[in-house]
Amino acid sequence: MARPTKALISKSALRHNYKVAQSLAPDSNNLAVIKANAYGHGAVVIASILEPLVPAFGVACIEEAIELRQGGISKPILLLEGIFSSDEVEIAVANNFWIMVDNSQQANWVLNAKISAPVKVWLKVDTGMHRLGLQPNQVNDIYLSLRASENVYDDIILTTHFSSADEHASSATSNQIAVFNQTKLQLQNCLGKNDVIPCSLANSAALLAFPETRLNWNRLGFMLYGNSPLDQDNEASKSLMPVMSLKSAIISIREVSAGQSVGYNQSWTATRNTKIATVAIGYGDGYPRSAKSGTPTLINGQRAPLAGRVSMDMITIDVTDIVDVKLGDDVILWGAELPVNEIAEFSDTIGYEVLTRLSSRTPSILID
Structure with a gap:
């Protein structure tokens, strides 16, 4: 395991x-x-x-x-x-x-x-x-x-x-x-x-x-x-393929009532009855702590936004609108369908910094 x-x-x-x-x-x-x-x-x-x-x-x-x-x-x-x-x-x-x-x-x-x-x-x-x-x-x-x-x-x-x-x-x-x-x-x-x-x-x-x-x-x-690296993509830049896909999985799911808060300092509060999933990744793994609520993740090909602050080992995301979400589902933090530059924008930084801050705790696995 x-x-x-x-x-x-x-x-x-x-x-x-x-x-x-x-x-x-x-x-x-x-x-x-x-x-x-x-x-x-x-x-x-x-x-x-x-x-x-x-x-x-x-x-x-x-x-x-x-x-x-x-x-x-x-x-x-x-x-x-x-x-x-x-x-x-x-x-x-x-x-x-x-x-x-x-x-x-x-x-x-x-x-x-x-x-x-x-x-x-x-x-x-x-x-x-x-x-x-x-x-x-x-x-x-x-x-x-x-x-x-x-x-x-x-x-x-x-x-x-x-x-x-x-x-x-x-x-x-x-x-x-x-x-x-x-x-x-x-x-x-x-x-x-x-x-x-x-x-x-x-x-x-x-x-x-x-x-x-x-x-x-x-x-x-x-x-x-x-x-x-361009602020306005051209044909050549659009043909590039992300080499890294950063992934984790859901380790907890809970219901949060409207008006309840999630995570450190209660920085995010539910405006509706919400299903919250906890994902095993945080700034200790290289995921940017500066990522704001609303930063997208991908679950089963569907976008789920960050809800609350990034902690050292975990993030929490709003999966209320994700169909059939369950424990163990893969979560993509960035990759081919979710550009690292987009995550960087939500984090007030650039893709260069997001990638180079990846922690040694996060194992790299070669795929074809």
Whole structure:
């Protein structure tokens, strides 16, 4: 016997989403971003499924990359936040990790390292997000220094990150593309017209919505897991298939009279005679505590709203209108028929956060 809470991870949906990306950018290298435990889906598991398909992976830091190597993953791994100390350069060389360089200190660590083989470098430009990256006027000197060093492979990838590619009405992405293109042109003039500068612009949102960003390398994150990052879906984003279905089951059913309250702090009060079901899932499992009353769940293909506050181990839902509901019935918290983005809206957050907060207490089960 076991608690019924579980996350079902679909291998076929994951492969499908990667193929959607490939169909949008067939001439690009499409890197799979599996930071933050593969957005809550299980980094080693996801990497194992994708390794035959992808040219490389991306993670936030060297600890995440080492976990993949210990899990048997052999493809190159890009450290998206770069390195945090000089000794990480040697570790990167030993493990075929690629290094993102986004400031002069990281560049100097690479240049001054005593290493037995060169390392592959990505060079990030701050084109307007103002979080990480070199200023455009720094790029030429640092790029040329890295390229001249025996510590670095010649094919340095020039990259940036978009702040607002998910917002269809924003001009920010077009502005950032213009800054990037001008920066690349200035670098090209320093190198000579025959020198090729490989580039990476597209994250998930840009890949889906901005065809001009589909260059040598794309970085697939949220869309890989079957969820749209866009504020207005297009044909491609609608074709994505959620990889995770979070499920549990009803463990109690009771009748509550009109005027009675349910759960902590009596935040929800019945306006009619109501049938309340208790479900074995809570914020201790990763279900968002901020989910409001009215947040939908699915039982037997029918929607049942959250009634009362999310507690650590349980939620209560209104099943008055669900036909033939009974103890043990499966409850879907999010999945193919109930997008995680919808749950996020009811919780005043985004789907990224909902997924990455999944608890280690919630077992993941692979399905075809």
